[in-house]
Amino acid sequence: xxxxxxxxxxxxxxxxxxxxxxFTFAKIFHVRVEKFYMFFNPWTSIVRFxxxxxxxxxxxxxxxxxxxxxxxxxxxEWGIGWLPFGGYCAIxxxxxETHSTEDLAAEPQEWEFRSxxxxxxLLIIMGGILVNFIGAIxxxxxxxxxxxxSTLPLRNVTTGLYYSQIMxxxxxxxxxxxxxxDGEEPGTxxxxxxxxxxxxxxxxxxxxxNDTIQLTLSEDLGTRYLAxxxxxxxxxxxxxxxxxxxxxxxxxxxAEWIPFVVDSVLPDNSAxxxxxxxxxxxxxxxxxxxxxxxxxxxxxxxxxxxxxxVEFYRHGELMTTRAFLGDQCKLxxxxxLDIFAFEQxxxxxxxxxxxxxxxxxxxxxxxxxxxxxxxxxxGAQSVGGFGAIGSMFPSQxxxxxxxxxxxxxxxxLAFMNFLPIPALDGGxxxxxxxxxxxxxxxxxxxxxxxxxxxxxxxIALLVLANGNDILKLFF
Numbered sequence: 001x002x003x004x005x006x007x008x009x010x011x012x013x014x015x016x017x018x019x020x021x022x023f024t025f026a027k028i029f030h031v032r033v034e035k036f037y038m039f040f041n042p043w044t045s046i047v048r049f050x051x052x053x054x055x056x057x058x059x060x061x062x063x064x065x066x067x068x069x070x071x072x073x074x075x076x077e078w079g080i081g082w083l084p085f086g087g088y089c090a091i092x093x094x095x096x097e098t099h100s101t102e103d104l105a106a107e108p109q110e111w112e113f114r115s116x117x118x119x120x121x122l123l124i125i126m127g128g129i130l131v132n133f134i135g136a137i138x139x140x141x142x143x144x145x146x147x148x149x150s151t152l153p154l155r156n157v158t159t160g161l162y163y164s165q166i167m168x169x170x171x172x173x174x175x176x177x178x179x180x181x182d183g184e185e186p187g188t189x190x191x192x193x194x195x196x197x198x199x200x201x202x203x204x205x206x207x208x209x210n211d212t213i214q215l216t217l218s219e220d221l222g223t224r225y226l227a228x229x230x231x232x233x234x235x236x237x238x239x240x241x242x243x244x245x246x247x248x249x250x251x252x253x254x255a256e257w258i259p260f261v262v263d264s265v266l267p268d269n270s271a272x273x274x275x276x277x278x279x280x281x282x283x284x285x286x287x288x289x290x291x292x293x294x295x296x297x298x299x300x301x302x303x304x305x306x307x308x309x310v311e312f313y314r315h316g317e318l319m320t321t322r323a324f325l326g327d328q329c330k331l332x333x334x335x336x337l338d339i340f341a342f343e344q345x346x347x348x349x350x351x352x353x354x355x356x357x358x359x360x361x362x363x364x365x366x367x368x369x370x371x372x373x374x375x376x377x378x379g380a381q382s383v384g385g386f387g388a389i390g391s392m393f394p395s396q397x398x399x400x401x402x403x404x405x406x407x408x409x410x411x412x413l414a415f416m417n418f419l420p421i422p423a424l425d426g427g428x429x430x431x432x433x434x435x436x437x438x439x440x441x442x443x444x445x446x447x448x449x450x451x452x453x454x455x456x457x458x459i460a461l462l463v464l465a466n467g468n469d470i471l472k473l474f475f
Contacts, residue, residue, distance in 0.1 A: 006393040015087040021131030032092035041081030048079030122311035132414035141356030148346040176206040263335040269332020274323035284311035422454025
């Protein structure tokens with residue numbers, strides 16, 4: 001429920017500012033905006049209001065067509081629809097999802113979109129994209145000003161890294177320390193993973209003990225990672241369907257190597273009954289070495305509703321105990337995670353401005369680079385709709401994470417709308433650029449047909465994305 005609320009609030013906010021971008025530029029150039037709606041309103045609306053005859057008029061759950069209201073097209077009708085899949089800004093004299101060529105049969109009027117110079121029409125169309133990107137930048141600036149930025153430099157991960165099997169197959173060994181990726185030192189683990197998986201950089205230098213090792217990664221590492229992640233997620237969904245109490249895990253490609261030191265023991269849980277205490281360092285389960293937290297978690301997953309032998313060090317002495325695991329395969333222990341030195345950077349408001357701009361630009365660049373993976377079989381299977389987006393929000397409320405996800409989605413929305421697909425802003429931008437170069441304006445009939453094609457492309461993309469979500473619920 002918390003994730004659903006966050007998703008609805010974030011998307012509502014992003015749709016609102018996107019359409020306000022179109023609205024603002026339309027008003028700057030004296031173009032009439034007939035309707036401004038949050039969510040879609042086929043046949044009826046939850047609420048709609050409009051100012052005419054010197055006062056505001058409001059209607060609830062009334063049919064969309066209203067002869068009295070239609071007599072006053074010079075003012076904007078505002079409303080909230082009942083279909084929460086976006087929103088729209090109906091601009092007078094524009095061929096889009098709200099107007100057809102029949103609606104524009106009369107001679108163009110000075111207040112219509114089609115009567116304005118191409119550069120003004122371009123700015124009106126780009127208004128939504130610009131506001132979404134600028135809105136994300138503003139959010140990042142305010143976040144950095146409010147919370148600062150806490151990062152874990154890769155050089156501070158003194159114990160090395162944990163590698164999944166797919167990375168071990170590439171030549172890594174557990175606790176290797178990544179020094180450079182294509183000759184550049186990554187600042188954080190996230191930057192290293194992005195360079196290898198998203199950007200496709202292949203030449204890695206690692207420190208193994210006292211030796212420096214050179215590795216060359218496979219060209220298809222990114223797609224193999226997506227395939228492995230898809231298979232892992234499917235297995236986790238099957239476990240969750242067979243056991244409603246099972247908590248799904250996320251696939252770990254690379255992580256910090258963190259020895260499992262007990263920070264606290266939850267009362268009335270397996271570890272408490274087994275006599276495990278704060279400060280104990282768990283090193284093995286049933287004789288299998290578990291020198292880091294991820295390996296311990298993976299080994300425990302093999303023994304649902306079973307007893308295991310746990311080996312641990314206490315004050316330098318190796319000790320053994322028996323613990324019974326429930327269906328969640330957990331000991332009831334909170335591990336100590338703050339063993340590395342994080343770096344906290346605080347910003348004044350003026351310092352946060354360039355930092356926020358750079359942060360937003362870096363996220364956009366990362367998203368553009370990873371977009372290439374969508375066109376692979378594995379990437380297409382990873383595409384998700386509203387369910388996948390909602391799962392990206394935390395299950396417990398956090399203002400920091402909410403605003404970070406909202407800003408990220410705002411950048412994604414800006415990028416997706418920039419794609420040259422008819423019916424999206426990018427399609428209109430493409431046609432306007434062609435018009436400005438050739439000095440020939442596409443006909444309204446052509447734009448109408450292009451929008452119809454673009455509409456069905458968008459429907460296909462929605463079916464793919466949300467269809468993947470539905471398939472993941474049942475298969």
